[in-house]
Amino acid sequence: MTKIKSSVVHRLIDELPNQTFVLMIDIASCWREFATEYSHEEKSVAYMNSASLLHFESLINFLAQLNDNPQEALSRCKQAAPLQFQLASIVIDNISYYTHDNASYELLFKILRMLRSRYGCSVMTVGFGLDFYNGVEQSFATNKSYDIPTRLPMSYVKNMDCVLQRDNASTARVVYTKNSMP
Template structure:
């Protein structure tokens, strides 16, 4: 009994690494130029040239049905209206434009998910849209967000899709862009950590920038 009393209990999650899930892109109804058709991706950033091009996000959700829970974190609220047949998507509205608040919410995943969603594997996370958060970033905020997303992927094996708007959205908000390697206001530090960067040219066509 003394031996048992001195034993330590460690969670299995400390030793078991889940298989990394990935997205098969492009989803049905879309084409990608400068990229390999139907290749797999685990960390994707999508730059939306025009708000009318956001259909690709909804089509990714449709494609993901039946494979686990997908968490959509939105700071706008109307980008991805729920469907009556959609039982695998959990939507959370972050009522803040501070990237620090977004990061704080993601750190608590999946404890903040509804009970029914916790019984499903966390297949993917979609964060839309980082352009609004860009307007109120503190020092080191991007690095903290990146590290949080990395930890979620290591722990749950989920894919991650983040979304931002193009240069037109940023300049309309009065921002001066330091670089245009990617047509968005997000820093290169963040974009360089993504496996894939897509730019929507039309409602059904994307260009692969990375």
């Protein structure tokens, strides 16, 4: 896990009110240690990591179940949060693992909006930038122009409130905020 991801999530949790929890959906299997270390009496981290998450449809189904039957959905987590705590934030890492069409991401965004509306929670998805796809010394780089440096569908990315681009292991910068681009 990079220093910047850890730092952003630490800050997210530190700023949450007591009696809340973060749902960490870990597709890349790198957050388990963090989740166990960061649960306290006042705040908690529910940790979801499953081989089923390797399928985009399973992620969609889990999130839909979280909306319809939160107790059942949270019981599937490898580390649960106290049910009396309020869901304050959802972190999905690594959304770049999935390669699907725009319609699939539209469905994901619709479900995330539904969860935000129901729980009042924030949502953070983490994905790779073009530097990951372009290979060592940009050997796989293409001339295609991207508004935002990622291969995630722009219709999905431009619905985010904010997009950060990692500069190195410890710093990132804002490359997009909603309504900042045409």
